[in-house]
Amino acid sequence: MQSFSPLQQQILLKAGIALSTLTESQVIQLANHDSQVESLTDDQLVEFLKIANATYRGGAPIIPDDEYDFRYLNELRTRHPRHPYLSSVEPESSFEGKTVELPVPMLSTEKTYSKADLQKWLRGIEKEAANVGMESEQIRLRITPKLDGYAAYDDGQYLYTRGDGHRGTDITRVFDRGLSVAGNGKRGQGAGEIVILKSFFVRHLAEKFENTRNFQASIIREKNLDPLTEKAIAEKAAVFYPFAALPAWNGSIAEFLSKFDEVAGEIRSSVDFDVDGIVIEVVNEDIKRNLGATRHHHRWQLAYKENLEKAIVQVLDVRPQTSRSGRVNPVAELEPTQLSGASIRNVTAHHYRMVEENGIGPGAVIELIRSGLVIPKIEKVLIKAEPKIPQCCPSCDTELIWQRDYLICPNTSDCPAQIENTLEHFFKTIKNVDGFGSQTIKRLYAEGIRTLYAIYTLDKDKLLQMGFGEKTAQNLLDQLQRSKTQPLEDWRFLAAFGIYHMGLGMCEKLLQHYRLQEIFGLTADQLLSVERFAKITANAVAEGLQRIEDRFWNLYHLGFNIQTTPLLTEGLKSENSPLAGKLIVFTGAMTSGSREDLKSRAKALGARIAGSVTGKTDLLVVGKNVGAVKMNDAIGKGVKIISEEDYLALISQNRAPSLTDADAQSEAQFSLF
Ligand SMILES: [Zn+2]
Structure with a gap:
């Protein structure tokens, strides 16, 4: 986006x-x-x-x-x-229509992802029941699916949005457009949701609408419904579902807890609509009255959502995708599925050995899981299908070879996918440039561009010749310029070259031990001495570094604003360091790099870092835009204040200790605190 x-x-x-x-x-x-x-x-x-x-x-x-x-x-x-x-009640989006006071307030439902919280809430209900002289066994719970639709209130004459919970918008027009109440029920059953059958959505609407919410909103919003939406309404695939009419499980707290998984599973799958949890509510009026509500939710009602979610999904196709390393990755295309709040259409099948052995082909049925925000993955294959194993690279048509579990495109020198993905990886990793996404890279490739060096030496004329517009061309050039002038950590720059095993973390580790100028001559044995480099990694990295060396320096010498990582050994020299054992606070906007970088550098020089100034602070380093109050406060506490510039001078003198005037000067400065 x-x-x-x-x-x-x-x-x-x-x-x-x-x-x-x-x-x-x-x-x-x-x-x-x-x-x-x-x-x-x-x-x-x-x-x-x-x-x-x-x-x-x-x-x-x-x-x-x-x-x-x-x-x-x-x-x-x-x-x-x-x-x-x-x-506050999270407002539903507003639509055209007059706003009115709702007949009864429509509050949010309090929700939890934790079973412990659910149990705590139930204990609270038992306590409240005791207050009205009721035993736990007498408490009746009602468990219903938590529909993920568009909330509205039907008073029999009008239909209102939830709005802010107290005032909603009149959207009765959706009934005029033919929308029915679920199960051919009567109007006037109170609160409910506008929902669409999942199976119908997948079959007829997924192409046109990104998600079911999108569709629900369109029923309310559009003046002229499109034919597919009309069909969904006519076939009663889209309905208004009153909560009162939902399938429900009824029972006591003890019964519910003893059969929790069974009840929750049954209720979740009791309707063919998007369901994102279950709603647990107390039925007994006495208890409800006593519990009441906050401004946000009723205390007698709780939604339980599961963090981990599974779905059983059909594989539509498996597409090969060539990565920058030449590995050809199988991507399974799925029927669109809602998993913990996101619409999932693709999942990686890891490698072609897995595809072959597990029968992941068009028509296979898999169990898909997604836990929290993690990328979804194939948990198991329930029904196998004939897998499609590609013979040739989808990008360059070169015959593929097996390397252990992976299919590889051996055409490293001119496979479009490998080159395009390598170029794209650079811009994605350095992160300070816009405009060089896959579309632009594809166009540049088509115009004969193969290297980063070629991209960075483009000029306006060349871009115009390639068919880029005046404005786009200028923007691309500005972005390239920006990416060179903005501070860029040396490890991020190195990682952008995409050497196998050399992600951001590994690059940072390496550059804490060796300078950029040293790394290309390192042997595998020398690399082994760096923590986290195992034998196989060290060999591969040594080779990888040699492979990119020329390309690396070509680009480097175009003049990027590279920030050097402090060597760990500098921290060990901390008895020489002016920062050794000092408690330092950084404040204000720093110009030489992010505040985090300055902090980690100070730590490497033996300093301790604090977030705010106290009487124990030794040194306050101030950047731009620091308020007078903060400064006066520090002065009042007797803290030494130093500008970012002076601070950098101080630590850089420490880096190359020598008996020069500058050094003596730094000592003089140092003795001030
Ligand atoms: Zn290829």
């Missing part, structure tokens, strides 16, 4: 959400996982939650539902357990 879609913009406008603490590109970066939730201020986090919620409910989500829960809502909960956002 590179910007909001027109639909997303429209949803945000209708919901009255204007960007104030975040920019659109910050939102996009978060959604694409290019920046982290931890870096957000509280206000930004809440703004992001509102945007994510509105777009999700409007049918054009920027992130999946579970990511909203696990990553963002949890972050807010951890920071401020009583933050008002957590106790």
